[in-house]
Amino acid sequence: MSRGGLLLFQLLVALVFFGLWQLLATVPIFGHTVLPPFFFSTPVNVFNRILKWLIEGTIWRHLLVTLVESVLAFVIGSLSGALIGFWFARQQTVAAIFDPYVKMMNALPRVVLAPIFALWLGLGIWSKVALGITLVFFVVFFNVYQGVKEASTTLLDNARMLGMSERQLLRHVYWPSALSWMFSSLHTSVGFAVVGAVVGEYLGSAAGLGYLIQQAEGVFDVAGVFAGMIVLAMFVVAIDLLVTKVENRLLVWRPNAGEGTA
Amino acid sequence: MSRGGLLLFQLLVALVFFGLWQLLATVPIFGHTVLPPFFFSTPVNVFNRILKWLIEGTIWRHLLVTLVESVLAFVIGSLSGALIGFWFARQQTVAAIFDPYVKMMNALPRVVLAPIFALWLGLGIWSKVALGITLVFFVVFFNVYQGVKEASTTLLDNARMLGMSERQLLRHVYWPSALSWMFSSLHTSVGFAVVGAVVGEYLGSAAGLGYLIQQAEGVFDVAGVFAGMIVLAMFVVAIDLLVTKVENRLLVWRPNAGEGTA
Amino acid sequence: QAQDKIEKPDLVLGVGGKSSLYYLPLTLAERLGYFKEQGLNVTITDFGGGSKSLQSLIGGSADVVTGAYEHTIRMQSKGQDIAAVIELGRFPGMVLAVRKDKAAQVKSFGDLKGMKIGVSAPGSSTNFFVNALIARDGVKPDEVSIIGVGTGLSAVAAMKKGEIDAIVNLDPVMTKLDQDGDIVILADSRTDEGNMKLFGGNNPAAVVYLKTDFISKNPVTVQHLVNAFYKATKWLEKATPEDIVKTVPEEYFLGDKALYLSAFKASKPMYSTTGIITPQGMQNGLNLLLQFDPEMKDAKIDLNRTFDDRFVKKAAAGQM
Amino acid sequence: MEAGVTAGSTAVALDDATVAFRLADARVYTAVEQVRLSVEHGEFVAIVGPTGCGKSTLLNVAAGLLRPSSGTVRIFDSPLAGLNREAGYLFQADALFPWKTAIDNVAIGLEVSGLARAQALERAQAWLTSVGLAAFGNRYPHMLSGGQRKRVGLAQVLIRDPKILLMDEPFGPLDAQTRQIMGNLLLQLWSADRKAVLFVTHDLEEAIALADRVVIMSAGPHARIIGDWRVPLSRPRDISEVRMEEDFHALHREIWSVLKDEVMKGYAQSSQAPVEAA
Amino acid sequence: MEAGVTAGSTAVALDDATVAFRLADARVYTAVEQVRLSVEHGEFVAIVGPTGCGKSTLLNVAAGLLRPSSGTVRIFDSPLAGLNREAGYLFQADALFPWKTAIDNVAIGLEVSGLARAQALERAQAWLTSVGLAAFGNRYPHMLSGGQRKRVGLAQVLIRDPKILLMDEPFGPLDAQTRQIMGNLLLQLWSADRKAVLFVTHDLEEAIALADRVVIMSAGPHARIIGDWRVPLSRPRDISEVRMEEDFHALHREIWSVLKDEVMKGYAQSSQAPVEAA
Numbered sequence A, B: 001m002s003r004g005g006l007l008l009f010q011l012l013v014a015l016v017f018f019g020l021w022q023l024l025a026t027v028p029i030f031g032h033t034v035l036p037p038f039f040f041s042t043p044v045n046v047f048n049r050i051l052k053w054l055i056e057g058t059i060w061r062h063l064l065v066t067l068v069e070s071v072l073a074f075v076i077g078s079l080s081g082a083l084i085g086f087w088f089a090r091q092q093t094v095a096a097i098f099d100p101y102v103k104m105m106n107a108l109p110r111v112v113l114a115p116i117f118a119l120w121l122g123l124g125i126w127s128k129v130a131l132g133i134t135l136v137f138f139v140v141f142f143n144v145y146q147g148v149k150e151a152s153t154t155l156l157d158n159a160r161m162l163g164m165s166e167r168q169l170l171r172h173v174y175w176p177s178a179l180s181w182m183f184s185s186l187h188t189s190v191g192f193a194v195v196g197a198v199v200g201e202y203l204g205s206a207a208g209l210g211y212l213i214q215q216a217e218g219v220f221d222v223a224g225v226f227a228g229m230i231v232l233a234m235f236v237v238a239i240d241l242l243v244t245k246v247e248n249r250l251l252v253w254r255p256n257a258g259e260g261t262a
Numbered sequence C: 001q002a003q004d005k006i007e008k009p010d011l012v013l014g015v016g017g018k019s020s021l022y023y024l025p026l027t028l029a030e031r032l033g034y035f036k037e038q039g040l041n042v043t044i045t046d047f048g049g050g051s052k053s054l055q056s057l058i059g060g061s062a063d064v065v066t067g068a069y070e071h072t073i074r075m076q077s078k079g080q081d082i083a084a085v086i087e088l089g090r091f092p093g094m095v096l097a098v099r100k101d102k103a104a105q106v107k108s109f110g111d112l113k114g115m116k117i118g119v120s121a122p123g124s125s126t127n128f129f130v131n132a133l134i135a136r137d138g139v140k141p142d143e144v145s146i147i148g149v150g151t152g153l154s155a156v157a158a159m160k161k162g163e164i165d166a167i168v169n170l171d172p173v174m175t176k177l178d179q180d181g182d183i184v185i186l187a188d189s190r191t192d193e194g195n196m197k198l199f200g201g202n203n204p205a206a207v208v209y210l211k212t213d214f215i216s217k218n219p220v221t222v223q224h225l226v227n228a229f230y231k232a233t234k235w236l237e238k239a240t241p242e243d244i245v246k247t248v249p250e251e252y253f254l255g256d257k258a259l260y261l262s263a264f265k266a267s268k269p270m271y272s273t274t275g276i277i278t279p280q281g282m283q284n285g286l287n288l289l290l291q292f293d294p295e296m297k298d299a300k301i302d303l304n305r306t307f308d309d310r311f312v313k314k315a316a317a318g319q320m
Numbered sequence D, E: 001m002e003a004g005v006t007a008g009s010t011a012v013a014l015d016d017a018t019v020a021f022r023l024a025d026a027r028v029y030t031a032v033e034q035v036r037l038s039v040e041h042g043e044f045v046a047i048v049g050p051t052g053c054g055k056s057t058l059l060n061v062a063a064g065l066l067r068p069s070s071g072t073v074r075i076f077d078s079p080l081a082g083l084n085r086e087a088g089y090l091f092q093a094d095a096l097f098p099w100k101t102a103i104d105n106v107a108i109g110l111e112v113s114g115l116a117r118a119q120a121l122e123r124a125q126a127w128l129t130s131v132g133l134a135a136f137g138n139r140y141p142h143m144l145s146g147g148q149r150k151r152v153g154l155a156q157v158l159i160r161d162p163k164i165l166l167m168d169e170p171f172g173p174l175d176a177q178t179r180q181i182m183g184n185l186l187l188q189l190w191s192a193d194r195k196a197v198l199f200v201t202h203d204l205e206e207a208i209a210l211a212d213r214v215v216i217m218s219a220g221p222h223a224r225i226i227g228d229w230r231v232p233l234s235r236p237r238d239i240s241e242v243r244m245e246e247d248f249h250a251l252h253r254e255i256w257s258v259l260k261d262e263v264m265k266g267y268a269q270s271s272q273a274p275v276e277a278a
């Protein structure tokens, strides 16, 4: 499908979605409103709110805070996830010993940890970044770990026979073969980084989209809540586009549909 | 390393961890307690609490509730993630159109959605299961989607030439080649399913480990909070062992270190 | 006898933070078996916050909520009919304090200008409380920096770390900080004189509220419910700390029993003894809202619809 | 399509087929150009040519896995759209399913066509025996040697009994003796119901011994068919015996002289830049 | 180890090497048994044997990738522990790095040994030219034909100039003419500094034409070395010319008669259950 056609279809989906929402929130079906506006507001209200934010400019500061937190959480979380994933995959003994602990940590409810983060890191951006990291880290870690273990044994044998040291193996074999694994996890992580930041803000902060959302929720301003979430979503798609760019750049070597015959 | 040796080392790690915790929480260093017991309790207190729970038997009911929620979230989330992942990978047009929306949804802070889940699903286990599903789904989805796309083109060509229909391709090629991707995501998901359930309970419930933790936190009973988290962690390791069993069973065909020469 | 039949013996009760002292009467009614006594089977669901328990009531997943009186006013402006049936707390119990090392600088509320103030959550009643106080000295809400710090450990952590200069919060957070000598209290709405000074009288806090049509459809059920709460209120009025220790689940203060008891002592005056919200109290509650929520300004509020005193009166009559 | 399968009809017909690959930077590499090649029903055609000339590319085109940039492909006189469902294709590269044992790899072709698993396995075992791997049925591919894997692949394709066989160096990693056994097996099958076979090999002797026609390709890029010989040897043949005949050697010499020059040319050419702008 | 590399020393010595693979169900498949094989410094040894007999297994053992179940491996008279760092190994299977272009694949061996990238690329380009792929340097492996990939692999191994060359059917997917060119290239390199070469092939003529010694293996399981011929042809040789000599044909006939029987035996054997309990 052409780029234009695709965009058209995507817009159509959005339109249908918002149309249905407006309909179900305003027109009662069998005397019963499917999406009571008390809980769902209406798209019109939500858009008005976003518009107002944009015009008044109040949103930018909050958006910037959340952006910084998300990007930091994403970068630090995925870097450390990838590094430790690599390390574990190469150090089978270390991996075997720490395996149950990693899994336990992955299961700790981060929300409960918020006070500890606040204690250690204060209420500034770093406690939110920490929350984001705890989500991003595990997604990337498990995938990179598996990706490294999936590297083809033939290629590894060849690489070793070509005289590669452990470090060179990492660079020339493990890293490229774990790349597609890593990128798959990065797509999941982008979302989680933002969730971490927003939830962190939601649990204690002075700015950010999570703060906005919570403030709206406190006064039962559902339009505000949804407006915050929609801004958030837009923003994630923007970051994800970047990740996809990098991915396509790094994975040029793959056979893909685009090639074929002229 | 032998199984026994491994277990020994694992225990050692736990001992060092708890030892350090006890030390830093009770012995002041330069007149300053690194882990003030008000925020961190001490391992001794925490274990006493767990012991008490076990003896009094209060914990079992809560554990069961959380178990049911987690398992449901895990099963439903990963099944639907895998199915929709497969479907998207095979329907490139659908995937292209919905791609940005899936990513947006992945970025919605689930905590904010809690009232909506309560509205739709009531206050029973299902609203917690829903929260778990929203975490598990995306992790599995992105990995299965990528796993299917990574299937070797040579194998696919061969399978097509052998007369496989789309459904047979799924079963005989895509499914086995996406398996290791799926299992990698399942290891991440086990943790997330539990996190979802617990956070759901934490945000509103009448039973479960999350409820226990919340009650404890409300009265500054840090020992209770940590005791809850430790029970939780144990419990995740148990579920994960099951996943690993299934994985080893399904991936027998792989060349592995265990084979080699006699 | 037929009219005495309980229409709906199985009730789901929502609460935001059951273990806090704010909701102690609920815990007592449950622990002392008053619901059972009244032939009710109450499932208590605990939520992360008061707004969530309200939402569950509106959404229909909870039948009754113990929450802030303020919600009944707010919901009227949103076209949702809910009404309180008994008052549990007559004072909000909120306390405003500044960090010890800042105390010298802060002589009046106006001196908070430019400071970082921790509230339980932005948009919550603690937020409005501080807004109201600084407004008296002519400081606008956007001239201070409001930070959400929660109502639990994170609030304590934030103050101890020096992340915030002032805090508005409830017990046990405030008692903890006070005991540890981290703060100097500026305004205390746990006590009679504190409330007189701040609001000129009562300012109803925790109440039991339900949807109005639920009340009219299930009057007997509501009566029994109120009976139970009323009895708990009475029990509490006479309770000594030892009684509390015996009744409240041990987990509630295992963290620090002494702390819990001093917090209880500090908070005791705030519990309602009559269960009745006075008109003065209603007006005080509304005034607080009017001052800061722009959306409330144009709303027409009929305060009489926010509280249905029939049931408490009957319960009180039955008791005596 | 079924109706078109009559003796004498053309099984595979490439008409002026050109395949150009798009490279990076919008450049284009024309692998084969204007290839006109037909395989009659029941005919055994061998393709021989220098490495990299485009033999596999032609098989991919005939299989419907690659659409030619220009020209047409007809299968049993109907234009080919999508996959060639009449064909079985033994790939040059290893294409066994690593998660299936040898016997499952062979049986899969029958299973997907709806045969009960038990029967499929039974016939697969018979096929494994034919290719000399009766005892290796429950090995996964990574536990087999290169030649064993190739033979499993052979059984995998042959068991489905396709009307058209596309084979890309099927006997490459086999020793000379096993090659002959496999060659005889193939001839035997082919003569039983006269399939159309398109057979790529680097072994000219093998090509002559097996085929009705031997087609020679020029070196790429722009590879074309530069020779097409009919093999004058009688059927049925035994591969090892046929090599003793004088006709065999005469033909071999004739083709070889053409082929040798072509390889040298290809060797020289492929050292220059073989691309043009799109 | 460097000290041991003197003319006349033994480059590779397998002594009573037995390799048994553990199968599922604790069964064991003994691929090769009691193999005694040595390659002197500067010697070119070809291994020929029926498919699946254990040729690749022996190379893996010599490369240090597989530890024999019993027996010893000595490289330049030192016992081999871990990888054989003196050897270059051209694998039977495709082992190019799919994420590197052809030239990067060739250059990597130099790069890892610390040579500057620019120089490594320059030398890689020269090697690509030697194997006839000068113009294909910036292609990724999936854009190359089977034979082209093999030649890139060849360049990848040869560029490192290892003292021991292990080659598993290096010329398999090449046409006869290219095979000869590559064969001559290999001989030329080898004679320049007398490497030890262990060369697996299915083409007996090629084995004789290239090697100093031709070793024949019996069919598996329990494959052993059943023949070891010294090739009496003079050096330097030109592969295409050497085939005209009478000695060549005599030796070929002699080896062939042994080999032929062995293949038939292997064919029969491998159809029975070739496993024993562990």
Ligand SMILES: Nc1ncnc2c1ncn2[C@@H]1O[C@H](COP(=O)(O)OP(=O)(O)OP(=O)(O)O)[C@@H](O)[C@H]1O
Binding pocket: A259, D021, D022, D023, D029, D031, D049, D050, D051, D052, D053, D054, D055, D056, D057, D058, D092, D220, E142, E143, E144, E145, E146, E147, E148, E173
């Ligand atoms: N995807 C591709 N992109 C670009 N060029 C390609 C691609 N696939 C093949 N080629 C080129 O097309 C030519 C023909 O390739 P093909 O695989 O058909 O050769 P072949 O005759 O089978 O060679 P061999 O005998 O070595 O297998 C080669 O030069 C190859 O480099």
Ligand SMILES: Nc1ncnc2c1ncn2[C@@H]1O[C@H](COP(=O)(O)OP(=O)(O)OP(=O)(O)O)[C@@H](O)[C@H]1O
Binding pocket: B259, D142, D143, D144, D145, D146, D147, D148, D173, E021, E022, E023, E029, E031, E049, E050, E051, E052, E053, E054, E055, E056, E057, E058, E092, E220
């Ligand atoms: N991992 C393994 N597990 C079990 N058996 C194996 C394994 N690897 C190889 N074998 C068996 O060992 C024998 C020798 O294999 P090898 O690959 O060395 O044969 P080869 O001589 O190289 O054959 P070819 O000429 O076909 O490549 C074969 O019968 C094979 O099935």
Ligand SMILES: [Mg+2]
Binding pocket: D055, D056, D057, D092, D168, E145, E146, E147
């Ligand atoms: Mg080819």
Ligand SMILES: [Mg+2]
Binding pocket: D145, D146, D147, E055, E056, E057, E092, E168
């Ligand atoms: Mg081999």
